[in-house]
Amino acid sequence: MATGFFWDERCFWHAGGNYTFTMPIGGLVQPLAAGGIPENPETKRRLKNLMEVTGLIHELDLRSADLASREALLRVHPESYIDEFKRLSDAGGGELGLRTPFAKGGFEIASLSAGLAVAAVDAVATGTLDNAYALSRPPGHHCLPDYPNGFCLLANIAIAVEAAKAKGLAKRVAVLDWDVHHGNGTEAIFYDRDDVLTISLHQEGNYPLETGAVANRGKGAGEGYNINLPMHAGSGHTAYLHAMDRVVIPALEAYKPDMIIVACGFDAAIIDPLARMQATAATFGEMTQRIKETAERLCDGKLVLVHEGGYSEAYVPFCGHATIAALAGSQTEAPDPLAPAHHNRQPTPAFDAFLRQSIDAMAEQLNI
Template sequence: MTTGFYFDERCFWHSGGNYALTLPVGDLVQPLAAGGLPESPETKRRLKNLLDVSGLAAELTLRSATPADRSALERVHPADLLDRFKEMSDAGGGELGLRTPFGKGGYEIAVLSAGLATEAVRSVAKGDLQNAYALSRPPGHHCLPDWPNGFCLLANIAIAIETAKAEGLVDRVAVLDWDVHHGNGTEAIFYDRDDVLTISLHQEKNYPLDTGDLEHRGKGAGLGFNINIPLPPGGGHNTYLHAMEKVVLPALADYKPDLIIVACGFDASAFDPLSRMLATADTFRQMTKQVMASAQAMCDGKLVLVHEGGYSEAYVPFCGHAVIEELSGSAITADDPMAASLATRQPNARVEAFFAELIDEMADFFAKPPEGG
């Protein structure tokens, strides 16, 4: 099995603005010692560092990529947005949307981030690699066509999909988003289409506050091809695996994509400052194992994971390492130092039963033909 790992040091140089967590500094909001948004380079850099130190990086096909070209960007984003982004970037930076600050050169970094995702998808779709992980930064799943949003400046996965389609490499693509926040950008881009299945497994009403509802199932030709699985806080390891088994995997099996892409955020982990979901490194490992089995059954194992959120500098590297261990079939491990503690902190049996019942109800809901649109 050949697993690609796409990264570029320049993506670690993307800079956030004058924020304290997600609050603009000013009035009564003091700056944090670390400064900026929680979407910092350190979670990603430390993941790459851990891969190097453990020796797993040596078993991967390590690659960078060329930036996504303008024609690829314009398949998703209007030209006037791209022009404004470039002009602001050249002038020293700014903020185009909501919580999307960038410094000088931010445009070039974002285009490179999209390029990493695009090349990972291209290489897997062509059969050059069995599967791949793109350490894209800045992330992309919140970005709407005309409005950057939630740390996301360009819609990396959508750009990669549209490029693969334009090159005749895929017809049907499934996107599974297990970032803890709703994948509203990816959903919006493909909401009225049936050639891309979008599935978002997220903490309910975390971010954005007004998207991600169960009833939002697409419209027009896309009706029934958008699936939201909103979970209340505190779900934990077994809840995520149950949601995968009861909703996600059956949806993938019904759709039979040519390629599966995972919007791979690690912010559902128990140590993330922006979530309350209690997932562990093993949660992400087991979900990877599940989706790999689905990919093997329906699209020759063609699977790409594109990095999204995850804001615990200490814990994200162990989550990412577990995923890439599974993805590559490596015997090299980086044992989760918090595994015993997190096993104790998982929801009790009564709470897990509540979550299981809720997910079973969702599965029944999705088994019925969608209404409206």
């Protein structure tokens, strides 16, 4: 029994083709990483490299996985979408939705990314592993059943949830999304269902602009089983921990899931280029510790984290290391290189009090 780490070198090879170029690459025209999209492989590769250097990786059960099967994909995505994605991928790549470019072979790499999540959830649900981290790439939480966006081509977590349900491994699943961008895809897939609780902590007014309101609680059988917490820009360490204690953990305790899955983005970090939050590596480590303890109380510790966003090549590795060390109960550390400056970058006491009061107000609106 151990903490699993699911990864595959092929996921680092996902690319956006010539997405940002008006001229063909080659000759003296050097391609950008991943074709110029912010979602590039280095944040993930450097996280794995850091764990190798510190030795944390030797405390984990390293695994890869098969590509998610067509049957698994079709539980979430319509056949027309899967067929068109595959056709374009075989033809050299393209773009199906908004900000979702992919190169030749992108379909297979996205299926592998989903497969890592499927395998991680399966191993934890069956008791093969205590808990697990899936270093999935491309990410998945923005992907709707028939429309990808925000770098997400397949709904990795939803595919994994449905695969576990099809095997009878889980009846009630909670998905907590702490990526700084609203988990609109996961929300949409389960919006009218009560067998999956979706919770999203995200920066208010970030991507996507039109989703993620507190008032969006689900519909039909899913009414009350979708929770959005749009947090103010500038929210830092104490605000995130307050959100966990005031909203997330009470909601999980009320729901009593069989398993908890975290959409684990690191873009709420203090120097991320696509957000304006002030979380630190310690924030992610402490949130992971809190959710791990909650899973131990509620569902025999069945907890899986699936990688989503995070765009600082320098800082994501330290956030990820703190997270995975907490998940594994490891004492192996990677000291945060920004720690000496954190106290000058966190919200002032007055602003922090305002942030916590806004979370309290949303909790009351949510009846939590």
